[in-house]
Every structure is written in C-alpha cells, then in structure tokens.
Amino acid sequence: MSPDAPYPAPPTAAPHTVRTLADPADRRRAFDLFLGTLHHGPITDDAWEAHGQAAEEHWLGVTDPSGAIVGSAYSFPTRLTLPGGTRVPAAAVSGVGVRPDRTRAGRLTALMRAQLRAARDRGDVAAVLRASEATIYGRYGYGIASRGDHVRVTTGATWRPEAPAGGTVRMLDPDEATALLPDLQERLAAHRPGGMTRSARWWRRALRPAGPSAGEYKGVAVHTGTDGVDDGFVVWGVSEGDLATGATDEVRLQQLWSAGPAATAGLWRFLTGLDLAGAVIGWVRPLDEDLDLMLTDFRAHRVTGRGDDLWLRLLDPGGALRARTWGPGDPVVLRVHDAFLGDSGTWRLAGGAAEPAADADPDLECTVDALSAAFLGDRSPSSLVAAGRWSERTPGAAVRADALFAVPGPAPWCGTFF
Incomplete structure (x- = not known):
C-alpha cells in the first residue's frame, strides 16, 4: 500500500443467516458440502464414524430461506508458537466452502465475519488456515505468515x-x-x-x-x-x-x-x-x-x-504483539488497520515489548493481513515497505523495525495440513 493510499472502510455486513451447527447430522451435511466445493464426493460412513467431527470443534453454516445449509466453516482449538517460544490460543480454520450455485452473494463474507468474531470472543489471539486458493482470504484479514x-x-x-x-x-x-x-x-x-x-x-x-x-x-x-x-x-x-x-x-x-x-x-x-x-x-x-x-x-x-504454508489472521493484534519476543533496536510506532472487523490500533515497539500508543503518530502503517507477513518472521518490514504492502511515515523506520522483528531461531513454518 502506497504511503498516500487511503485505508478502506469496513464493508457492510451481508444479510445472510449464519448459525452454529451442533447437530452431528448438520455437521456431516456441511462437511459434504465442503467436499463438493473441492470436487470430491461425500464422506463415507466409515470415514465419518472414524473421525468425522469432534465435540471441541466449532461449526458454522450459512442457510438459505428454506433452511438448507449452503455454506460452511469450522475450526478446532490449537496453540500457535510465536517468535521466542510463547504459545497463544488460536482457531485452526478448515471446511470453508459455499455451494457453487450460491456463490458471489456475500455468504462467505458473512461466514468469515461470524467465525472471526466468535473466535475472538472465545479468547483466541489468532485464526490460522491453509488456503486452497491464494486470492480468497486476504479480504478477511489473513496473510501468508510462512512459506x-x-x-x-x-x-x-x-x-x-x-x-x-x-x-x-x-x-x-x-x-x-x-x-x-x-x-x-x-x-x-x-x-x-x-x-x-x-x-x-x-x-x-x-x-x-x-x-x-x-x-x-x-x-x-x-x-x-x-x-x-x-x-x-x-x-x-x-x-x-x-x-x-x-x-x-x-x-x-x-x-x-x-x-x-x-x-x-x-x-x-x-x-x-x-x-x-x-x-x-x-x-x-x-x-x-x-x-x-x-x-x-x-x-x-x-x-x-x-x-x-500458514495463513495467519490476528484477532487480537495487541495481545499478539505483546506475546511475541522482540529483538533489540530503536523504538518504532506501528499502526495496524483492520477494515474487515472495523478495528485499528497503534503500538510502540521498544525495549523488547509492545505497548499501546493510541495518541502517537505512526512511523509505520499496515493492514492486519500485511502484518502477518512479518509477524512470525517470514518477511522483513523493509521488504514489505519496498513492495508497497506497508507504509513508512518516518524515514528509516522500516530498517529499525527489521531489527525489532528479527529474533534468533528457526524460520517460521507450520508443517501441519488441516
């Protein structure tokens, strides 16, 4: 994003009904719908009986006026490792799909908004997923956090x-x-x-x-x-x-x-x-x-x-920034914009910590999806500024942020398909 580009306003919520799927029969119908979006047939009885769903999972469905499930998404609880070794609660998202004859009408947007808000309300710091298509999830605040x-x-x-x-x-x-x-x-x-x-x-x-x-x-x-x-x-x-x-x-x-x-x-x-x-x-x-x-x-x-590899969506940017380890370096003020959930925040990164700085002028600005690229250490802030994904308001701030985001240790990698 160029330094002068406006940050978008939150989109208007789509008028679709999203409900929790507690009935195992509804969950199976939702999973079959998801498999259909991947051009696979329904799950077999043996496979569903063996490992079709679990009580700790959170299933959502979007329905049409007749009550039929035409879109689905579920997540299971996980803990995500951050730079420095802290592990935070996260929602591992899967089973996302909308029936082919009901797409392009805002149903996926309604599902994603409901899912992210519910995960945040449960105390999840982030949501993570593996994307079947690369152009879908950025609009909902996800970004590639590891490759x-x-x-x-x-x-x-x-x-x-x-x-x-x-x-x-x-x-x-x-x-x-x-x-x-x-x-x-x-x-x-x-x-x-x-x-x-x-x-x-x-x-x-x-x-x-x-x-x-x-x-x-x-x-x-x-x-x-x-x-x-x-x-x-x-x-x-x-x-x-x-x-x-x-x-x-x-x-x-x-x-x-x-x-x-x-x-x-x-x-x-x-x-x-x-x-x-x-x-x-x-x-x-x-x-x-x-x-x-x-x-x-x-x-x-x-x-x-x-x-x-892993797509990351921060639900509590402040909590995530405070939980990870920071490298030594001069302070930087970072403002993060979240158009999809209608939030923004400003933090000062300094002294190995991240603290709220609502009244401070930012040295750097980015959207929440672009923050994911640097958050685990996959990309440097200066490379994101050079690519136009972050905005540098104070000359030299990106190089200072490079030192702060850099933490000794292995490269970020998830290695779990779900």
Missing part, C-alpha cells in the same frame, strides 16, 4: 563427511506411532514459530485413515539422538512407478519434523537410502532445511517450487 519449498531429492545421494550425524532411526507400527507421535510433535512444534498443536481427530485421520485411503501404504520412523531422546520423526507414503516405462517408485513425504540439523540429516539419510525408489518428494519444506549444503552433489537436491 516452504517443494523439493525432490534423489535416492542414493551421498552425504558430505562433515554433515551433521549421530543418532539412530527406527520404524514404528501404527499402534506405536499413535502412542508416540502426538506428544513428540507437540514438543517439536513448540520451538518453531508457526508450529501448532494438533487435535486428536487430526491424528486419527493422519495415522489411521478410513475410506478410500485406508489401505494406502504409510511408513513411520523416529530419530533418536545420541542422548537417547527422540528428536524427530517422518511419515511417508509411496507413489508407484510404471514398469512399462521404467519409472521408479517415489517416496512422498507427509510429515517430517526434527529438533535440529542432526535429526534432519538422519531422517533424510534414512529416506534417501530406501531401496526400490528413485526420489523423495516433499512439499512446503522449511526454508532453512538446507539439505543441498549437506550433499556431495548438491544437484541431487532440487527445489521444484515454493508455496505458501
């Missing part, structure tokens, strides 16, 4: 002798994985900005899927450090090759978490050493997972693309 690389690593790749090493890898059966992985991932996610806790339903769907994917191969392995403590894990599937064309199988990463470089290298060594596969494919891997630096032939690791 990742799509990678392809050739199996049989050799590792440099000085690459991190140590520890062991062991495979788990489904019962062992179900017992061990939730607590291990919870511990690992507490140390990376963007890491989030996962619900019991999430783990059931990930490790014990029902329906069409129930019979698909799933491998699970855990890395144990030299101190005897489990410090990483991987879950993968396999895409079968074609004997007629000579194409080999590919290992497809579903999850890979680690506490540090030794566990990262150990798990990737294990994967690239699997027989009867030609490559390991991973999507949206952390930007600081520098495998090419560990390989003898860095071309064995190819970045095939880059994508958005």
Whole structure:
C-alpha cells in the first residue's frame, strides 16, 4: 500500500443467516458440502464414524430461506508458537466452502465475519488456515505468515563427511506411532514459530485413515539422538512407478519434523537410502532445511517450487504483539488497520515489548493481513515497505523495525495440513 493510499472502510455486513451447527447430522451435511466445493464426493460412513467431527470443534453454516445449509466453516482449538517460544490460543480454520450455485452473494463474507468474531470472543489471539486458493482470504484479514519449498531429492545421494550425524532411526507400527507421535510433535512444534498443536481427530485421520485411503501404504520412523531422546520423526507414503516405462517408485513425504540439523540429516539419510525408489518428494519444506549444503552433489537436491504454508489472521493484534519476543533496536510506532472487523490500533515497539500508543503518530502503517507477513518472521518490514504492502511515515523506520522483528531461531513454518 502506497504511503498516500487511503485505508478502506469496513464493508457492510451481508444479510445472510449464519448459525452454529451442533447437530452431528448438520455437521456431516456441511462437511459434504465442503467436499463438493473441492470436487470430491461425500464422506463415507466409515470415514465419518472414524473421525468425522469432534465435540471441541466449532461449526458454522450459512442457510438459505428454506433452511438448507449452503455454506460452511469450522475450526478446532490449537496453540500457535510465536517468535521466542510463547504459545497463544488460536482457531485452526478448515471446511470453508459455499455451494457453487450460491456463490458471489456475500455468504462467505458473512461466514468469515461470524467465525472471526466468535473466535475472538472465545479468547483466541489468532485464526490460522491453509488456503486452497491464494486470492480468497486476504479480504478477511489473513496473510501468508510462512512459506516452504517443494523439493525432490534423489535416492542414493551421498552425504558430505562433515554433515551433521549421530543418532539412530527406527520404524514404528501404527499402534506405536499413535502412542508416540502426538506428544513428540507437540514438543517439536513448540520451538518453531508457526508450529501448532494438533487435535486428536487430526491424528486419527493422519495415522489411521478410513475410506478410500485406508489401505494406502504409510511408513513411520523416529530419530533418536545420541542422548537417547527422540528428536524427530517422518511419515511417508509411496507413489508407484510404471514398469512399462521404467519409472521408479517415489517416496512422498507427509510429515517430517526434527529438533535440529542432526535429526534432519538422519531422517533424510534414512529416506534417501530406501531401496526400490528413485526420489523423495516433499512439499512446503522449511526454508532453512538446507539439505543441498549437506550433499556431495548438491544437484541431487532440487527445489521444484515454493508455496505458501500458514495463513495467519490476528484477532487480537495487541495481545499478539505483546506475546511475541522482540529483538533489540530503536523504538518504532506501528499502526495496524483492520477494515474487515472495523478495528485499528497503534503500538510502540521498544525495549523488547509492545505497548499501546493510541495518541502517537505512526512511523509505520499496515493492514492486519500485511502484518502477518512479518509477524512470525517470514518477511522483513523493509521488504514489505519496498513492495508497497506497508507504509513508512518516518524515514528509516522500516530498517529499525527489521531489527525489532528479527529474533534468533528457526524460520517460521507450520508443517501441519488441516
């Protein structure tokens, strides 16, 4: 946003009926509607019975005059890790969709406004989601808070002798994985900005899927450090090759978490050493997972693309700014505009803290969606000013803000699909 561009006024609320869906039958109808927007058929009875919905989730539906559900959204409670390690309550949003013959009429706007206000009223500091389309959620105050690389690593790749090493890898059966992985991932996610806790339903769907994917191969392995403590894990599937064309199988990463470089290298060594596969494919891997630096032939690791990871929507910007850690630097006054919920606020960032500064003239201004890009550390304020996403009112303020937003530690990354 250019320095002279006006900040938009809050939009007028759409006259649509949004209601809480407490009846499991309504929730299933809403979920089937969502699947339909993704061009999938209804959920099977087995899949719904196994892990269709949970009591702690918050489901909303928008209805037409007949009472039929024509739009849906739900969320489950999570805790989001901020720079410095503080974890705050957040709403993990999913199942968002409007029936194709009822779109372009404000129903999604009504759903999003109701959902965000309800989450804020429950005390959630933020809402988070994974976006199926990149152009939808910015209008509701969401912004890309972390990104990742799509990678392809050739199996049989050799590792440099000085690459991190140590520890062991062991495979788990489904019962062992179900017992061990939730607590291990919870511990690992507490140390990376963007890491989030996962619900019991999430783990059931990930490790014990029902329906069409129930019979698909799933491998699970855990890395144990030299101190005897489990410090990483991987879950993968396999895409079968074609004997007629000579194409080999590919290992497809579903999850890979680690506490540090030794566990990262150990798990990737294990994967690239699997027989009867030609490559390991991973999507949206952390930007600081520098495998090419560990390989003898860095071309064995190819970045095939880059994508958005976590979308973040701050519901309580003041609470979020106060909760995260700040780097040392000269003070900056930041004003944040939230057109969708009709709020704005001004804070002074200084001395490792964020304090309200309602009467102060801002050095920097941004919208709440643009704040998300810097909040977890993915983008610097100066890059956002250069791109026109933030406005610099005081010359040099963006560079000062770079120092404040920069916190030592891993790159922001969520790594949880939901």
